[in-house]
Amino acid sequence: MRTEKLKQEIKDYAKEIGIDKIGFAAADVFTELKERLRRQQELEYQSGFEKGSIEERTEPQRLLPEAQSIISIALAYPTRMKNAPKSTKEERRGLFARASWGMDYHDVLRNRLEKLNAFILERVPNAVNKVMVDTGELSDRAVAERAGIGFSGKNTSIITPEYGSFVYLGEMITNIPFIPDEPIEDGCGDCRKCLDACPTGALIEGGQLNAQRCIAFLTQTKDYLPDEFRTKIGNRVYGCDTCQQVCPKNKGIDFHIHPEFEPDPDISKPKLIPMLRISNREFKEKFDYISGSWRGKKPLQRNALIALGHYKDKTAVEEMIEVMKKDPRPVIRGTAAWSLGKIGTNQAFEAIKEAMKFEKDEQVLVEMEKGLEFNKEASIL
Known part of the structure; x- marks a missing residue:
């Protein structure tokens, strides 16, 4: 009963500090994910950006030996830009994916989770918690699916009933034994719009992604872009939203809940020509606060050159x-x-x-x- 009361208090506090969804999951091994990751490795579908071994990514107790539960959170982000500048013949513009609009979500979610952590420690001083946002070993999506945040769509995104798939995810492993929430039933059915719309065929039947063909991944690489993908990226300088845009569950979705995620139109749709010779200092001053800058300016400049060729x-x-x-x-x-x-x-x-x-x-x-x-x-x- 004490744990149930604490769980409700955490949920109430989460709303107060701007967490849109919160769910609780058991810290058991992610057996199905482990098999999928092994298969992905065998097929060479991995991006190379993954952190940790397959065991660390699927066994929470390797990351926190005392792990009993995992708390999953989600924050919604906007899908439409207010006062979006037009790309004209005189002034061509590129495009950052929506997940890179506004302030770097890693910082925003980590801030929310740290507040949640402090709240829990006030009530349970001997609690042991570990906070992670995207860059941790655990799969944010697998945790969110188990915690009932949403279901895992064929586009490999977590799709929530309220906000579609336009949510950022983070989690906290804890030694507190919370009663888990119920997962949400899969909602894709026979729909395959994302699979058919993917420009490079990166989405595989069964909800698997070949990261080596995914435009979102390819725009972050630093080497030459393979020839077959150069005509596919269009004016994207970072990321790709196609599989989310065509999803029926995302129809009409556009939430402007968090001011931190509001895009600066001139950064989220940057002029391409000025990007070509931007200095390191200028790049840092202009783009450093967004998540799409994490690989530095080189991939974005390469993509800007390809976009100018596309135009x-x-x-x-x-x-x-x-x-x-x-x-x-x-x-x-x-x-x-x-x-x-x-x-x-x-x-x-x-x-x-x-x-x-x-x-x-x-x-x-x-x-x-x-x-x-x-x-x-x-x-x-």
Whole structure:
């Protein structure tokens, strides 16, 4: 009875401090997830960003030996931008996924969980708790599913009845033996809209993701983007929302509950050309507070170059030529050359040929050849 009373007090306090959903789960081994992760590893579907071993990701007591329960929380974030700037021919813009709008959610959720932790310790001084938000070993989604926050959709997102899948997740492992909440029944049924809409076929039947093909993952990599995906990312500079946007459970969903998550339109839809030669200091000042900056400026600049190629933005040609000639990073020079070829002006092709005379990096030269291939394709047509 004492634990049930505490559980209700925690739920009430969670509402007070701006937690939209809270659920309680047993700290048992995530057996089904363990098998799925092993299968994912065998198929080489992992992103490489995962933290910890499969055992650490599925056995809470490896992370907190005294673990009895896990408290899962969710905060909703907006899906529509107020006063969103238009991308025009004179001023092309990129796009950050909605999960990177506003302040870095890791900081916001960690703040809420730390408050919750302090609240629990006031009532149970000998409680042992461990807080995690996304970067911890446990799967936030598996915990949220077990705790009744929502069900795991075919798009591999947790889908809540109230806020759809547009929620951030975090959890706290504790040695307090709370009575678990009931999981929510799967709501996808025969629907496969997300699977059909995924631009790269990254979603696999049975709710599995091949991270190596997922645009959200690919936009965060630092090397050359594989050729087959360059025409798929469009104007995305970070992340991808396609599988969430097409989900019927997300129809009409748009919550502006937390001021911290409100996007700055000029950051969430940044002008592409200024991104090409932004300094480290300028990047830090402008983008450092959002979650989409965690990999640094290089992946975002590479994606901006690809986006300008996607738009065939002739106004960007001179700036891109400068980048191709002078940027010290081979990936950026090479991507600039490819994108210049994609834009396809005579000035772009001549600049690529000229730059090839001085380029020493073999892969950059390969990318320059790819850029020139667009000229041959155009002549055939």
